[in-house]
Every structure is written in structure tokens, then in C-alpha cells.
Amino acid sequence: MIPASRLAPPLRASRPINLKTEPINGAKGIPLGNGQQLLSLRMAICQALDEEMRRDERIFVMGEEVAQYNGAYKVTKGLLDSFGPDRVIDTPITENGFAGLAVGAAMTGLRPVIEFMSWNFSFVAFDQIVSNASKMCYMTGGMFPIPLVMRGPNGAGPRVSSQHSHAVEALYSHFPGLIVVSPSTPYDAKGLLKTALRQDNPVCFLENEMLYGHEQDIPVAEYLIPFGVGDLKREGGDCTIVAINRCVHWALEAAETLAKEGISCEVVDPRTIKPLDIELIVESVRKTGRCVVVEECYRTGGVGAEIAAQLMELAFDDLDAPVERVTTTENPMPYAENLEHETLPKPHRIIAAVKKACSR
Amino acid sequence: MIPASRLAPPLRASRPINLKTEPINGAKGIPLGNGQQLLSLRMAICQALDEEMRRDERIFVMGEEVAQYNGAYKVTKGLLDSFGPDRVIDTPITENGFAGLAVGAAMTGLRPVIEFMSWNFSFVAFDQIVSNASKMCYMTGGMFPIPLVMRGPNGAGPRVSSQHSHAVEALYSHFPGLIVVSPSTPYDAKGLLKTALRQDNPVCFLENEMLYGHEQDIPVAEYLIPFGVGDLKREGGDCTIVAINRCVHWALEAAETLAKEGISCEVVDPRTIKPLDIELIVESVRKTGRCVVVEECYRTGGVGAEIAAQLMELAFDDLDAPVERVTTTENPMPYAENLEHETLPKPHRIIAAVKKACSR
Amino acid sequence: MSPAKSRESTRQAGELPERERAAIRAEIGRERLLAMYRQMVLIRRFEERAEVLSGQFREGTRIKKIAGFLHLYIGQEAVQTGFRAHLDPARDATVTTYRCHGLALLVGIPPNELMAELFGKVTGNVRGKGGSMHFFSKEKLMLGGHGIVGGQIPIGTGAAFSAKYRKTGGVSVTFMGDGAVPQGTFHESLNMAGLWKLPAIYVVENNQYAMGTSCHRGVAVESIAAAKAPGYDMPSFTYDGLDLLASWKTAGQAVAAARGGQPVLVEAKTYRFRGHSASDAGLYRSKEEVDAYKKLDPIQRTRADIAAANWADDAAFDAVESEVAEIIAAAVAFADTSADPPSSDLSRHVYAEAAP
Amino acid sequence: MSPAKSRESTRQAGELPERERAAIRAEIGRERLLAMYRQMVLIRRFEERAEVLSGQFREGTRIKKIAGFLHLYIGQEAVQTGFRAHLDPARDATVTTYRCHGLALLVGIPPNELMAELFGKVTGNVRGKGGSMHFFSKEKLMLGGHGIVGGQIPIGTGAAFSAKYRKTGGVSVTFMGDGAVPQGTFHESLNMAGLWKLPAIYVVENNQYAMGTSCHRGVAVESIAAAKAPGYDMPSFTYDGLDLLASWKTAGQAVAAARGGQPVLVEAKTYRFRGHSASDAGLYRSKEEVDAYKKLDPIQRTRADIAAANWADDAAFDAVESEVAEIIAAAVAFADTSADPPSSDLSRHVYAEAAP
Numbered sequence A, B: 001m002i003p004a005s006r007l008a009p010p011l012r013a014s015r016p017i018n019l020k021t022e023p024i025n026g027a028k029g030i031p032l033g034n035g036q037q038l039l040s041l042r043m044a045i046c047q048a049l050d051e052e053m054r055r056d057e058r059i060f061v062m063g064e065e066v067a068q069y070n071g072a073y074k075v076t077k078g079l080l081d082s083f084g085p086d087r088v089i090d091t092p093i094t095e096n097g098f099a100g101l102a103v104g105a106a107m108t109g110l111r112p113v114i115e116f117m118s119w120n121f122s123f124v125a126f127d128q129i130v131s132n133a134s135k136m137c138y139m140t141g142g143m144f145p146i147p148l149v150m151r152g153p154n155g156a157g158p159r160v161s162s163q164h165s166h167a168v169e170a171l172y173s174h175f176p177g178l179i180v181v182s183p184s185t186p187y188d189a190k191g192l193l194k195t196a197l198r199q200d201n202p203v204c205f206l207e208n209e210m211l212y213g214h215e216q217d218i219p220v221a222e223y224l225i226p227f228g229v230g231d232l233k234r235e236g237g238d239c240t241i242v243a244i245n246r247c248v249h250w251a252l253e254a255a256e257t258l259a260k261e262g263i264s265c266e267v268v269d270p271r272t273i274k275p276l277d278i279e280l281i282v283e284s285v286r287k288t289g290r291c292v293v294v295e296e297c298y299r300t301g302g303v304g305a306e307i308a309a310q311l312m313e314l315a316f317d318d319l320d321a322p323v324e325r326v327t328t329t330e331n332p333m334p335y336a337e338n339l340e341h342e343t344l345p346k347p348h349r350i351i352a353a354v355k356k357a358c359s360r
Numbered sequence C, D: 001m002s003p004a005k006s007r008e009s010t011r012q013a014g015e016l017p018e019r020e021r022a023a024i025r026a027e028i029g030r031e032r033l034l035a036m037y038r039q040m041v042l043i044r045r046f047e048e049r050a051e052v053l054s055g056q057f058r059e060g061t062r063i064k065k066i067a068g069f070l071h072l073y074i075g076q077e078a079v080q081t082g083f084r085a086h087l088d089p090a091r092d093a094t095v096t097t098y099r100c101h102g103l104a105l106l107v108g109i110p111p112n113e114l115m116a117e118l119f120g121k122v123t124g125n126v127r128g129k130g131g132s133m134h135f136f137s138k139e140k141l142m143l144g145g146h147g148i149v150g151g152q153i154p155i156g157t158g159a160a161f162s163a164k165y166r167k168t169g170g171v172s173v174t175f176m177g178d179g180a181v182p183q184g185t186f187h188e189s190l191n192m193a194g195l196w197k198l199p200a201i202y203v204v205e206n207n208q209y210a211m212g213t214s215c216h217r218g219v220a221v222e223s224i225a226a227a228k229a230p231g232y233d234m235p236s237f238t239y240d241g242l243d244l245l246a247s248w249k250t251a252g253q254a255v256a257a258a259r260g261g262q263p264v265l266v267e268a269k270t271y272r273f274r275g276h277s278a279s280d281a282g283l284y285r286s287k288e289e290v291d292a293y294k295k296l297d298p299i300q301r302t303r304a305d306i307a308a309a310n311w312a313d314d315a316a317f318d319a320v321e322s323e324v325a326e327i328i329a330a331a332v333a334f335a336d337t338s339a340d341p342p343s344s345d346l347s348r349h350v351y352a353e354a355a356p
Ligand SMILES: Cc1ncc(C[n+]2csc(CCOP(=O)(O)OP(=O)(O)O)c2C)c(N)n1
Pocket: A064, A093, A095, A117, A121, A124, C097, C099, C147, C148, C149, C150, C176, C177, C178, C179, C180, C181, C207, C209, C210, C211, C276
């Protein structure tokens, strides 16, 4: 059985958030007494940055609109005021340039955080991420580890079509040397980002614009969440749903519906894609015998493919049905509302996949 | 049973080739009579380019050193002489620029072939390949298909270490809109490149430096090989080895050794990774019950992961053992000879994987 | 190799004296000037309507038919209008950013198609697949509508390459924002164009901000075109992009140079009257600054020019407005009554349907 | 924003008159000049030996201890030698391309380590993981050894950023080939450096070829630094990179400017005496051309300078050669007798081992 401690604080339903009511300093949560605070995911990230920047002078934040504009999605709100223009730096639109600058800064004693206004724009910086950041430690025999956090929104935004809707979990987890984090809740985001800022590897920290306003009660006291430790977001016995980032919420919604029909789903949130807590997934699948992976990456070579392959290796005799993959369909994101809806791995598709897995 | 027609002309063992004895014009094979010619893989590519450029004026070849230098690896040898500097064009080192230029040219009536001196350098051009080439047709509702061939050597070269040794099959096949071709023989290379040059999608045509000198007798008469049709490179009954590009040769070597030990392997060469001839793989696995995928990509999210996931979906009850994945190990390529040897999916690792699969 | 000297012919921004204005007007002629005026009004009203329909702009009720990003060209119309007037639709290609409504209307894509695209309908310009940022026309050689800053610059360069390769005598005009200048693609493209003498025109629409980043915080030099063109063996032009006459005049020179095989770099000093996109609060610039620029509204100035020449009276201007209003009303009706794309469209066009 | 004017102080290539040479020599002084001469000889002999050991160079038998690419710095030694002389190893960072043997020796990485790296041994500079293209030193702030053309330019920029951030007073020197100039990274980096006034020096080692592509077929302008620096609000320097005295002099000015917060772009006109890498047949340049440049061998010219000043006699030069020969023999012996990396190294260093 999976220990109850793996269950994170309960999710709190997202409610519409009004930017203007968020505190001027995006890092300050709303105190709730009893050691808890209310934070949006946006603010959780900001708070992690704020706390770690106070703790470690080597950390700086750089990216397009992160300073004076407070971040295109207001994630870095207030950091410029708190830390000044030497540590919170607006850049020209020049992702490959500033990603490489960050690698150079990391090689010379600093701990850069760079924001991609969205991960779609990391494609311009792909070479610096892959050829330099991911390999430097290895190719220098350990001489130059690269403590670098690259962060920003990932996955589909609201109807922003082809060039603005990529989910890059699968893409970057293909490369040894990179760490890939993809949190689905404010609690996870804060704890994982703090961990990212205290270790020495290049981290792709993948947020989701659609979850920035998502709120949760989280502890005021400091905590860190280690990489490679997944989290049960729901317990269940009939089918394991492994879901990533925004898909966790869709999976929970689907699980809710399925529960009414008598199908009990366990929702596993790996939280970090590389390293991947395959033990937790295997443990769950040993129990349920069935697995559906839900992600925003494309199907071919998505995270689901890797999980399916590993499950085959590690739980060959435990699987009662093939691993189902619910992913972004195999097309660039279309703009039209109905097509966007069908492209994304939404609850109706998850439900169908679970039923298929369970019908076997 | 798999029809014998799927068996390509027999492989001919590679022998050391002396560049200086290759004809001045890289496109001209050595006639063997009876409608056959002897061609190295390098020359097969050159011949395909040569034939298609004669056939279609819209095709031009562009890249670093492709013209006056005859190609860094002499693949385009003689093309400048045959077609002149308007159609065979040396570029500055500016991969993102000329890849995007090619997209623009493809949108305005031309059919560009660009050479990446190696696919490692395509990372600089990643945005143009993914955000523009792969999406243009879709995002314009079919208005602007992109007939574009991107080609060059892929995978590990000879001891060239971290930044020069990537295999990109998995990377690019993740993206809808791209076609990924990875031929292992001169025969396949020529037929597939001709197909690539007559269709309207962006194609990643992945060659391998270590195979450029590999020779084969191939027909003088014109032939094309369609995308999505794999090829049996060896028949066998105990285990299916799906191998890509250079790994086909390692797989054949392993199969030879295993045959002596009484294990009969079938070697499937998918030839194109996207589209993937999963039917052929399934057909073979139905027969053998076992599958080992051999590729030069990294393990996490490699082509093997996708094949394993699809096999689980399509041949769940036929698999007697988990799909084994023999890949580049999860590290950037080291320079040291012994480490490079262990990093690559060489015969000794394939043999071990087949035995593991068969021991179950 | 040609010598590195720069055939500089920079024109600085600044109001042209009335005598020069009159001369340019005469060169343009009444019909063409009125036509350009009408085009600018069409763009303006089309976008004002789109803005309302995107529901971000409150006018009593909240109407939301248009989703996603909406980057308006309002304020900048004179730039592309001036350039388009010199182009031959049969052989000259154009390409721009996500701020592409103006160019799409200028090349002549029917407003119906464009509005339907904004609505995400199958009758849309790209079958509802692209939305606001991705307008295209194969027939008119308008190559987008691109979302990645700087991503379109190599594409425009490719169109110029193509024109030269096919010996059509065509040119390409690549529009970009000031924010795209620091991107690697700018540099890579201009170097190739300069090296190979492609018939390419690069127009930096310097509206002084890249989102919230003012140009002097993004680009190391004050005068982009003048400082950078010599580095690519190109001449440069810099002009007041809020002035249609200056735009037309400069565009003519730039197109002539490119047609003669000399790529050029042009900087149009302009301003956007709206936020970066519909969701931008615009706190980075003062109301005074915005108001000052609004006084230089290119449509108003063109109207004044036309009036100065006595080429139209108020009634004529009103007629333009009502004609345009009808076009837009029809476009909205068309979009509204059009169907969503069929779900079979989901997987269609991922790959090309047939060889040409 | 600072004005766009370029504080140009270009120096054109060309032999300095003897009076000026004498003055520079005096500035450098005997000890330093001899030390630089010795460094250049060390680089030259080290690489000549590596060339033999790579087995591409035939001298009777074929010896192959070194695999992969081998890009030799032979001919270009004066450039980095002149720069390194002005740097403070404790705070000034350097970074270069795959053509990195010279810089590694200059910053003081022990030849044993470097030769062992070429042999792929665990005692190598990066434990046999990098080979010829990837030499590094954390202690000496040498940030590589990079294989992707242009990929190191942002890294050097980051080192300058870091020096400014940490207020060390340090500068960074980024070396690159002429072939890297068209890459987007060049442009993006120089723009940031110009914008933020980073203490960065960019040195284009224009050896006139990028593999087989002569510079005028790759870069649109003749005079790279002079034409491009103004576009980044930087001054430029151009000098004869085959002349150590010119190199030392220019480097001093460039380092002083950068230390004062003014990034600079430097172009050293130089030449490589060998092929691009060991496998290059070099058909793109004539024997006459190569021979003409070999007459300008920077080591010979420096020797002549030293002799002209009467600062060393033949015996002293011979002593340098034999001292260097010993160092190299020792390095080869060390490399030869060192162990291969253990197989546990395969998966080591993919990730950092511990937080610092
Ligand atoms: C590579 C990339 N980085 C970031 C963005 C996000 N982004 C979209 S528009 C924009 C500002 C562009 O400004 P400018 O080029 O001046 O054009 P303008 O919007 O002023 O017309 C930014 C940062 C993007 N689309 N692409």
C-alpha cells in the first residue's frame, strides 16, 4: 500500500482570480492562521523565488518582461521592487543569447533563473539548452556543473494556436543532464522550485498559464520537495491514471465522474518527469493492473510512451491491459474552439481511455 | 508470413573506401552490368539528388560547404559542376537562417534541399524546423505545404564526443508535420531520398557518417521507396530486432553471432521512423513473441519507447517478454574510446538484450 | 566581393515641409491617395470591431466572439499601406508578425475570410486553424502572420531568394517589430541578403516598444537602421512611419533599390495606439505619451493631406466610412453564420494532401 | 540611452614600422616578451606533436593515439598569446572554439593533462570525456573549448555579466572564428553586451576561412569589426594577428576599455597554417597563398623582434626549444602510461555530484 504521507494537501478548486486583488508583491500569500497561507500557483512560484533570492545572493532572475512589467503573466510580480535591477533583469527578445549567457553565468559562480515567456520560445534557445546546459557537467568531467533554472508557462494557452501551444516535457526529458519538473499545484510548485534553486543541474521548470490562478492552502513554514518523488493526488483501485501538470486536474475531474459510475481511479502525479518516480507508478499499477497516461505532449514519443515502455519492463505480469495514452492529438494546435477542445487530453477523452483499459 | 518481396537486395559488407578512387562526380556509380551498379551510400544520396535535380528545376541544394568543397563528407560531390552555383549554394554558418530561408523558398514555389553538416547543428535551427516547417501546412489550412528536404549525417561520428554525436530520430518524430527517414543502406537511401524529393512535406533525412562508405549493388533503373514501408533485413523466428540506420548493421552482426548459438533473429528496418511501419513490426512480433529495439537515440523517450508502447497496444497478447531497448546510454557521448564503445548500442549489448528477451 | 562601404541614404524622422508634401501628393495622385486612405480606414475599423468582439473592450456588454491573442495594428497603418502601394501582387511577397490584420487586408484577402478566421470558423482564411496571428494568402504571396518573434525574417529572405532563383523580378518585404531586431534571425537573414544581393526589403516597424520593453532597453543603438545596415553592406532608410506620404515615398525608393538587386534595411518610426495585445494594461507608457502620438494619427494626417489638396470633401470621407462599415458588418455576419470546422479537420493538413 | 555614435578606433592590419615595434617592445619588456615567445613555441610544438599522434601526418609510420577531430591553432598563436598577457587569471575569463589547445596552454593547464585528454585518458583535463575540442579550467576561468560554431559567444557574455554582477572588476574575452560572425549568437550577445555595458571583449580571429568558405563568401562586409561594432554601440579594433606586438598592443587597449565598462569588438587578421582539421585536404586555397602567410609566421617574427632588441641569442632560443621538447615528451609519456577512464565514469557527471 502507498503510504498516506504521499498524499499532498488536498486540492482546492480553482476560482476566478482577479489580478488586481493579488498583493502588490506577488510573493506574499494571504495568511489563513494555523500556519497556512492561501497562494495561487503564480504566487507560489514568486514566493519560492523571493525566499531563495533572499537566502542566496547568487540567484538572479532574467527574461523578457520579468522586471518592470512584473512578468508577462505576473509571476515575478514585486521581485524588481524587492531585489532591484541588478538581480531582476529585463532582456531583449533573444532567448538563445540569454540562455547561453545564463550558462556562462552559472559557470562563473552565479545561479541564474531565466524565464521563457513561454516554453515555445525555448525552441529558439534549443541549442544552448541542449548543447551547452545539458552537457557541460559531463563534458567537463564534472568540472562545470550548471546550476540553472529555466522556467515559464508550458502547454496550451487559451486559444493561442499552433506556434504557442507546445508542451515540452517529453522533448527535454529526452536529454541526459536535464531535470524536468512539471508541478500541478501551488504546493508542489513552491517546494519543487526551492529544490531546483538549491541544486546544481539545469532544470526545465514547466508551469501552465491556465493554472497560474489556481489556489491552494499551503504551509507558511519552509518545505522542500525532492525531485523524483511522485505524489498520489487521489487513491483508487481500478485504474491508475498518471497525469502531468494541468492534466492532473482533468484526470481528477474524470476520476470524479468515473467514481459515480463505479470505477475507482488512482491519480498519480509524477511531479518531476526526469527523474521519474517509476516506483510509485509501478506500485500503483501492481494494485490496479491498468494504467492511463495523460499529458499535453504529442503522442509519438510522449511521456506516455516512456512510461508504457518502463511499465512493460517493470510490471509486465501485472498489467491486465495495455497502457492507454491520452495526449495532445497528433496535430499542431488549431485555433478553432471545437478543434482545440478535441486536441487536448480533456476529461471526456480520459474517461473513454479508462473505460477502454477497464473493459479488458 | 512476411512476403519475400519485403526483403531488400542483400547487404554487401562494407569495405574500406578510398575517397580518391570515387568518381569525380559523386553521382556516378560503378556499372556492374546486368542492370546493376555499385554505389556507396554517399554516392547513392548524390545520385538521387542528381537525378531529381535534372528532373525538377525547382530543386536546389544549400548548406555549408556543399558546393565548392563538394560537401564536408563529399556527399554533394560534383553537383556544383553539374548544376552551377545558382542551384548548389554554399552558405554562411547560419543554420537557423538558411533553414528558414528554405521554408520561405518552399512557400514560393521551390523545393529546397538543405544540408546540415551534421544534425547536431540542426539544434541551432530548431525553431525554424519545428515552429515553421512542421506547422506551416496545418496552420495555413493546407494553403502552404512545405516541400523541404533537410539532410545530413546523424548519430555518433568517429570519437567526436558530446556536442557532435546526437541521433535525432526520436526528437524530430515527436512533431506532427515532419517526416523522419533513416536509411541503413545505399539502396534504401536512394529510393527514399527520391521519394522525399517528390512529395510536399518537410523531411528529416538522417544519414550516418560511418555508413557513407558502405557499398551495395543497386539497380541502375529508377526506383522509389515509399515512406512508411519497413524492410526485413533478415528473417528469423525467435526474436524480432527492430534496428535503425547504423544499428541495422550492428543488429545483423549480433544476429549472425546469435544464430551460431541457435537463436534465430529477424531484423526489421523500419527505414522511416515517421511514418512508422508498425504493421510490419507487429507481424514479426506475432511470429517471434519477442522484440528488441536498437537505436542510437537516448533511452528516455527514444524510438524504442514509442515502439514498445505501440506494441503493447497492438500486440499485447503476443508478447512473451517485455520489449528490450538497446540505445545510446543515458549520457552525452564521451570521447574516451572505451566509454564511447559502452555508450553505443553495439552488438555485444544487442546480444545480451536478445538473450534476456529470450530467457523469459 | 563588393566593397564594405555602405550606400547610406538615411532619412530621419520628422514632419515633411508642406512643399514636399504637395510634391509627394502630386506624385501619388488623387486616386491612389484616396485608395490608400480607404485601405487605412478599412484596417482601422476592422480592428476596432475585432477589439470589441474580443470582449476585452467594454461597451456596456461583454461580447466575446474572438479568443486568443489579438494584436492590433492601430496607429501603424501608414507603414504597410505605403509599402504595399509599390508592390506587384503577382510577384512581390510580403510577410509579417502576429500583428498581421493590416497586411492581410492590404494584400486583398476578403474581410469576410479574415473575420471568419478570427471567429475560428471553417470559412476563415486558414479554415479556423490559425486565428488572429496567422493570416496567409498564397495567391497574393502573403506569407503570414507569424507568432515567433523574428521567425518570419528568414522566410521573407527565402521569398527574395526564390524571386531571384526564378528570375521573376520580384522582391520581398519583411516586416518586423523593433523587438525582433535583437533576435539572431535578423542578423542571419540580413547577412545572407547582403552577401547574395537578394531583392529583399527589411522593414523595422519601430513602434518603440516590444511589449513593455522600450526600444532603448532592447536594442543597443538609437538609430537601428542607420547603425546596423552598414554591417550587412546595405543602405538604410529611416522615416516617420506615422506619415503615409513619407511611407509611400520611402517605400518607393526601397522597392526600387531591392528590385535592382540591392537589399535594404528600413526603419519606420511609428507607434501603436493600443496595448501590445488585448490583455496588456500598458502601464509602461504614460497617457501623455500615448495622447501625443495619437495626435499624429496617420489616418487623420492623410485626411488632412487629401483635404489640403482639395481631393475630397467631408461627404466623400463619410462615404468611405459608410462603405467600410458595410464591409465590416457583412464580414461579421458572414463569420457569425459560418460553420465551425468539421472535426475531420483536426487531422487534416498535418501533412500535405497531394503533390502539386 | 547612450548615443549611437561609435567610438571607433580601428587599426588596420599592416606591418608596424620598426620605430613603433621598438616602442612596443620596450613597453612589454624583455622578460614578458620572452615568456610570450616561449608560450607560442610551447603551443606550436604541442600541436605539431598532437598532429603526428593523430596519425594523419605521415612521417614514415602511422601513429594513431589521438582520435576525433583535431583543429590546430598553428599560425594563430600570436592572437591569444597577446590577449592572455593582459588578463588577470583570478578574475578574467576566456572562452574559445574547438580550436582550443592554444588557450588551454596559455591559461596554464598542465600539458600533461591536455595530452592525456587527447589520448582519452582518465588523467586528462576533463577525464577523457571531451577530447581535443573541449579543454576547460575552472581555476583559470577558461570556459572551454566548444564545438558548436558561435555557441561559446553567449557563454563569454555570461562570464562578463557575472564579473559585473559580482563586482570583481574582471573582464571576459570570447574568441571566435570569422565563420561564427554570421551566427545569431554573435548578434544576440553583442547586443546584450552593448546594451548593458558588460566588460566583454569579443575577438574575431579572422583566419580568412571557415572550413573551405573564405570569409568574403560568408560575411557580407569586408571589414568585420569596423562595419559591425557601431551596430552594437561598441568601438572596434582591427589588427595584424600574425604579429605578436600588434596583438599585445591591441589587446591592452581592448582590455582597458572593457575593464572600464566598454565592451569592444576586435578583429585579428590571421591565418591558419594547417587544414581546418586534420582531415581537410585544403583544396580551397593555393599553395602560394599558404606559403606567403607562412613567411609571416608569428613565432619567427617574434624571434626576429627579440633578436632585434638583442634580448636573446641563438643559444637561448635553442634552450626554449629543448625545454619545450622535454615538457612535451613528458606529456606524451604521461598520457601514454595513464589509465583509461573506469567504466563507472560512463554514468558519472551526467548530473552534478553535490551542491557546492
Ligand atoms: C521568440 C519569441 N519570444 C517571445 C515572444 C513573446 N512576444 C510576442 S510579441 C513580443 C514583443 C515583440 O515586440 P516587437 O517586435 O517590437 O513588435 P510589436 O509587438 O511592437 O509589433 C514578445 C516578447 C515571442 N512571440 N517569440
